[in-house]
Amino acid sequence: MSGAGNPGCTAAQVLTGTTIIAVEFDGGVIVGSDSRVSAGEAVTNRVFNKLSPLHDRIYCALSGSAADAQAVADMVSYYLDLHSVDMEEAPLVLAAANLVKGVSYKYKEELLAHLIVAGWDRKRGGQVYGTLGGLLTRQPFAIGGSGSTYIYGYVDSAYRRGMSREECAQFAINALALAMNRDGSSGGIIYLVTVTKAGAEQKIISGSDLPQFFDE
Numbered sequence: 001m002s003g004a005g006n007p008g009c010t011a012a013q014v015l016t017g018t019t020i021i022a023v024e025f026d027g028g029v030i031v032g033s034d035s036r037v038s039a040g041e042a043v044t045n046r047v048f049n050k051l052s053p054l055h056d057r058i059y060c061a062l063s064g065s066a067a068d069a070q071a072v073a074d075m076v077s078y079y080l081d082l083h084s085v086d087m088e089e090a091p092l093v094l095a096a097a098n099l100v101k102g103v104s105y106k107y108k109e110e111l112l113a114h115l116i117v118a119g120w121d122r123k124r125g126g127q128v129y130g131t132l133g134g135l136l137t138r139q140p141f142a143i144g145g146s147g148s149t150y151i152y153g154y155v156d157s158a159y160r161r162g163m164s165r166e167e168c169a170q171f172a173i174n175a176l177a178l179a180m181n182r183d184g185s186s187g188g189i190i191y192l193v194t195v196t197k198a199g200a201e202q203k204i205i206s207g208s209d210l211p212q213f214f215d216e
Contacts, residue, residue: 001037001062001063018033018062019148020061022116022172024168028126029118029128030168030193033051034179043187046188051191054073055077057090057119063144072107073115093121094138100115101135104132114131116128118142126196130144141155141171146183147183
């Protein structure tokens with residue numbers, strides 16, 4: 001994820017770098033990200049939380065321009081609040097994903113942002129949606145950001161349907177740690193949110209708690 005807060009960086013120098021992931025399990029979803037924000041070659045923030053709540057049980061993982069992605073999340077969160085008041089019930093995850101898709105497509109020339117939407121609702125349980133421009137797809141898991149290019153082989157090999165909540169959490173942590181180890185624009189700590197019918201539970205993994213892998 002890039003940040004535009006460094007006045008010494010031109011638009012051409014701002015790099016988008018991050019790693020985000022979301023995975024479904026029976027009863028909910030796990031959403032995770034690294035925490036590094038960069039502008040050009042400079043790390044502008046080492047502990048930025050890229051997991052933004054859209055509603056009580058719906059989260060999105062942000063990548064792209066920090067300002068653009070947060071603007072999309074704030075706009076969608078506002079619309080969902082109005083929607084839930086009108087409907088007199090909690091919004092569906094699909095409704096949130098469609099709003100993200102709509103905003104992203106409408107402002108595709110102005111905004112540099114890619115969001116993964118995930119959460120739990122009464123109708124379909126835990127759900128993960130990838131949104132890219134005008135595309136919207138439900139997936140058992142989704143990854144994004146510059147660090148994702150380093151872990152496609154790992155996630156394709158390690159993921160299997162029917163994993164428990166704990167197994168999905170470890171899957172997400174391992175994937176993020178591997179990406180953070182290889183991608184210079186990803187790093188810091190891991191933010192993890194577990195969303196179920198009971199609500200959202202947040203966790204931070206840092207330092208010696210990060211899984212270690214072979215590295216010459």
